Amino acid sequence: MKNLVGACMFGQSGGPTSVINASAAGVFMQALQEKNITAVYGLAHGIKGLLNEDFYDIGQEDMNELELLKYTPSSALGSVRYKLVDESIDDTDYKRILEVFKKYNVRYFFYNGGNDSMDTCNKISKYLQKVGYDCNIIGVPKTIDNDLYGTDHCPGYGSAAKYVATTLMEINLDAKVYDKPQVCVVEIMGRHAGWLTAASKLADYKGLGPDLIYLPEVPFCIDKFKNDVKRVMDANNGHCIACVSEGVQDKDGKFIVEALSEAKSRDNFGHAQLGGLAIQLSSLINEEFGVKVRGVEFSLLQRCAAHLASKVDVEEAFNAGKKAVEAACAGNTDKMIIFERTNIDGKYGCDYKLMDLELAANTERKVPVEWITEDGTMLSDEFVDYALPLIQGEAKAPLEDGLPRFAKLKKVQAGKAK
Amino acid sequence: MKNLVGACMFGQSGGPTSVINASAAGVFMQALQEKNITAVYGLAHGIKGLLNEDFYDIGQEDMNELELLKYTPSSALGSVRYKLVDESIDDTDYKRILEVFKKYNVRYFFYNGGNDSMDTCNKISKYLQKVGYDCNIIGVPKTIDNDLYGTDHCPGYGSAAKYVATTLMEINLDAKVYDKPQVCVVEIMGRHAGWLTAASKLADYKGLGPDLIYLPEVPFCIDKFKNDVKRVMDANNGHCIACVSEGVQDKDGKFIVEALSEAKSRDNFGHAQLGGLAIQLSSLINEEFGVKVRGVEFSLLQRCAAHLASKVDVEEAFNAGKKAVEAACAGNTDKMIIFERTNIDGKYGCDYKLMDLELAANTERKVPVEWITEDGTMLSDEFVDYALPLIQGEAKAPLEDGLPRFAKLKKVQAGKAK
Numbered sequence: 072m073k074n075l076v077g078a079c080m081f082g083q084s085g086g087p088t089s090v091i092n093a094s095a096a097g098v099f100m101q102a103l104q105e106k107n108i109t110a111v112y113g114l115a116h117g118i119k120g121l122l123n124e125d126f127y128d129i130g131q132e133d134m135n136e137l138e139l140l141k142y143t144p145s146s147a148l149g150s151v152r153y154k155l156v157d158e159s160i161d162d163t164d165y166k167r168i169l170e171v172f173k174k175y176n177v178r179y180f181f182y183n184g185g186n187d188s189m190d191t192c193n194k195i196s197k198y199l200q201k202v203g204y205d206c207n208i209i210g211v212p213k214t215i216d217n218d219l220y221g222t223d224h225c226p227g228y229g230s231a232a233k234y235v236a237t238t239l240m241e242i243n244l245d246a247k248v249y250d251k252p253q254v255c256v257v258e259i260m261g262r263h264a265g266w267l268t269a270a271s272k273l274a275d276y277k278g279l280g281p282d283l284i285y286l287p288e289v290p291f292c293i294d295k296f297k298n299d300v301k302r303v304m305d306a307n308n309g310h311c312i313a314c315v316s317e318g319v320q321d322k323d324g325k326f327i328v329e330a331l332s333e334a335k336s337r338d339n340f341g342h343a344q345l346g347g348l349a350i351q352l353s354s355l356i357n358e359e360f361g362v363k364v365r366g367v368e369f370s371l372l373q374r375c376a377a378h379l380a381s382k383v384d385v386e387e388a389f390n391a392g393k394k395a396v397e398a399a400c401a402g403n404t405d406k407m408i409i410f411e412r413t414n415i416d417g418k419y420g421c422d423y424k425l426m427d428l429e430l431a432a433n434t435e436r437k438v439p440v441e442w443i444t445e446d447g448t449m450l451s452d453e454f455v456d457y458a459l460p461l462i463q464g465e466a467k468a469p470l471e472d473g474l475p476r477f478a479k480l481k482k483v484q485a486g487k488a489k
Numbered sequence: 490m491k492n493l494v495g496a497c498m499f500g501q502s503g504g505p506t507s508v509i510n511a512s513a514a515g516v517f518m519q520a521l522q523e524k525n526i527t528a529v530y531g532l533a534h535g536i537k538g539l540l541n542e543d544f545y546d547i548g549q550e551d552m553n554e555l556e557l558l559k560y561t562p563s564s565a566l567g568s569v570r571y572k573l574v575d576e577s578i579d580d581t582d583y584k585r586i587l588e589v590f591k592k593y594n595v596r597y598f599f600y601n602g603g604n605d606s607m608d609t610c611n612k613i614s615k616y617l618q619k620v621g622y623d624c625n626i627i628g629v630p631k632t633i634d635n636d637l638y639g640t641d642h643c644p645g646y647g648s649a650a651k652y653v654a655t656t657l658m659e660i661n662l663d664a665k666v667y668d669k670p671q672v673c674v675v676e677i678m679g680r681h682a683g684w685l686t687a688a689s690k691l692a693d694y695k696g697l698g699p700d701l702i703y704l705p706e707v708p709f710c711i712d713k714f715k716n717d718v719k720r721v722m723d724a725n726n727g728h729c730i731a732c733v734s735e736g737v738q739d740k741d742g743k744f745i746v747e748a749l750s751e752a753k754s755r756d757n758f759g760h761a762q763l764g765g766l767a768i769q770l771s772s773l774i775n776e777e778f779g780v781k782v783r784g785v786e787f788s789l790l791q792r793c794a795a796h797l798a799s800k801v802d803v804e805e806a807f808n809a810g811k812k813a814v815e816a817a818c819a820g821n822t823d824k825m826i827i828f829e830r831t832n833i834d835g836k837y838g839c840d841y842k843l844m845d846l847e848l849a850a851n852t853e854r855k856v857p858v859e860w861i862t863e864d865g866t867m868l869s870d871e872f873v874d875y876a877l878p879l880i881q882g883e884a885k886a887p888l889e890d891g892l893p894r895f896a897k898l899k900k901v902q903a904g905k906a907k
Contacts, residue, residue: 115668119668145666149666149667233891233892236892241562244505244895245505276890277889277892365789367790370785370786371663371664372659376659378659378796462892473880474651
């Protein structure tokens with residue numbers, strides 16, 4: 072545990088969320104107050120900005136704009152998908168990072184992302200320890216996928232879940248408006264874990280949800296899917312809404328969207344641009360039962376719809392950033408912030424703890440199978456109890472001309488890339 | 490001008506909007522107060538409910554739930570797409586309508602919809618006049634397409650436009666987050682008129698809009714589209730966001746989505762299920778320039794996202810319903826409610842007037858070509874001046890468990906279909 076004096080660097084990594092900038096606000100606002108932190112730098116495009124000496128002097132930003140970051144979706148500094156190779160294979164990047172850290176006397180490093188980003192943090196931390204360069208490194212979790220190991224939930228999930236549940240309620244009212252049969256298939260993000268697709272259960276809890284929910288945690292069988300849809304249609308005047316995770320797989324672990332695309336390509340000897348999973352599954356239903364179908368893909372909307380952010384999520388994301396700085400300044404390193412759920416007199420609460428980075432890197436946390444009903448098409452009330460506290464309240468940008476007023480950073484260059 | 494005493498019927502028709510139920514609330518709440526109206530009936534699935542004697546007694550609904558209708562998207566009574574054939578060809582439906590009207594002493598009829606629905610209103614009105622049955626008939630406009638003739642704008646447009654503009658701002662922040670080239674093509678509803686796609690200009694006005702906007706009002710050329718995208722990419726670090734109306738057509742009036750699908754089918758001798766316009770256009774860009782692409786389709790979300798409703802739109806939609814009842818009770822018939830824009834001391838306002846139904850039926854109002862820039866890829870500031878007042882303010886359902894509490898109607902059967 073070392074109390075270091077020097078600059079801090081913060082970077083954003085991986086896919087955007089509605090609240091990744093709220094964590095940035097937490098890091099920046101706390102770091103600017105810490106007496107041991109001599110400068111606060113924001114990396115352009117995460118680790119790439121570090122390697123390229125491309126970063127901004129956050130001390131020159133207007134405090135009102137940093138406050139607005141809480142309500143501004145995506146990654147204000149720019150994001151990156153860059154995986155560090157093992158130092159034992161090639162240590163070029165590691166040497167370069169050390170060089171930049173020394174040049175700007177960087178003694179605090181914070182990185183905001185999912186599994187891969189925690190792996191990056193961990194590798195940098197281990198290398199710096201090996202070469203004897205003191206730098207306190209804390210990972211700040213984020214992912215709409217909610218699949219990070221060791222934390223009750225992840226910043227970003229609550230807001231994405233609120234988007235999914237709210238939008239599903241609206242789609243429910245729309246898709247059942249005619250008295251003719253219609254099947255609507257909604258595709259939701261989540262390649263390996265079904266947390267976000269499961270959030271559609273919250274709409275069902277309010278009586279306006281999907282009829283069927285398919286997660287990657289349960290093998291997906293196309294024939295069973297057709298039978299499930301038929302059963303629901305027969306019971307509901309021909310209407311059915313099915314939510315499907317983009318990552319559903321067959322019993323051999325093959326992604327359904329790939330299996331369907333390959334089958335189509337074989338049939339056609341060509342390379343027709345195929346729609347995604349929702350389009351293809353709804354098309355199968357149309358071919359089989361001759362009913363009107365709609366394939367809806369939430370696409371980017373589900374991860375950047377800050378106008379539907381959860382207040383709980385925004386506050387927790389901000390605190391995750393703030394606590395990371397506090398922990399590092401107290402001498403901690405090589406850790407990730409995690410959330411522990413508290414329940415005092417039936418009231419939800421969140422405690423912020425530290426976990427070894429090593430544990431966070433590259434492990435995935437899935438939806439417990441016991442929360443999925445036996446036929447694999449719905450979630451249990453245990454999931455509702457888990458997820459409902461995470462989507463509470465509203466926290467969004469003030470309106471200007473009827474539209475959100477997002478943060479505008481000056482981005483004053485502080486690296487050599489001036 | 491006749492002051493009649495009897496029941497009133499109200500029906501909803503065509504595609505849902507965020508505020509069609511706000512007009513229903515306006516009709517119901519005013520009709521329940523009118524001394525000449527002896528009963529208020531809501532038709533299940535519009536004209537079909539009338540033909541089938543399938544309707545509800547609105548007098549038995551809780552007033553709080555009618556109030557919540559203002560913030561509940563889609564069509565609470567159920568909608569329909571049913572076009573009456575000319576009475577001269579087949580008068581079966583007309584006779585049936587007269588029979589039902591007589592049976593329940595219906596003397597007021599209100600119908601909420603777009604061009605086709607106004608045509609239905611007009612035909613019923615003319616028939617009843619011909620056979621000498623007194624019934625005051627007023628059409629209430631609605632359409633996210635904003636293409637009804639004779640009115641400054643249509644209820645439903647403001648909220649859909651607010652959704653498009655807000656979401657585009659969020660997509661802008663998300664789609665440009667990486668430092669690698671990426672092209673995002675967003676498909677927006679509007680088969681013949683580009684009003685809704687044009688609303689993406691409002692995001693551009695706030696500095697976070699698309700780079701290119703294509704409306705059906707201007708012939709679409711695929712080669713020019715590719716060149717436009719390339720030019721923007723070259724100027725913007727490889728990033729480009731293009732908004733395309735689903736209804737863009739080539740110079741011969743052929744829908745581009747159909748032309749592309751046919752070309753693909755010919756290539757493949759088969760029937761692969763193809764994506765929509767956004768998927769296909771983004772795929773062309775990927776093939777041509779080898780960059781990462783995203784095709785985003787707003788689909789149902791743009792017309793039912795009541796959580797982003799415009800307060801101006803909700804209030805005007807409510808007033809359109811209320812004014813329709815007032816006008817009918819004052820003895821007017823065979824009219825549609827229209828909006829006239831007022832500007833007093835630079836402040837936007839809306840006057841409610843009446844127009845002959847005949848004028849409203851089956852005519853389309855398009856975006857003025859002089860509001861489209863010469864190269865056909867952007868809107869002028871005149872469009873901003875037109876559209877900005879329509880998206881102001883928020884009006885949405887109260888939250889319950891962090892999710893919208895929409896109206897729950899009892900739907901007490903009043904027709905023979907008990």
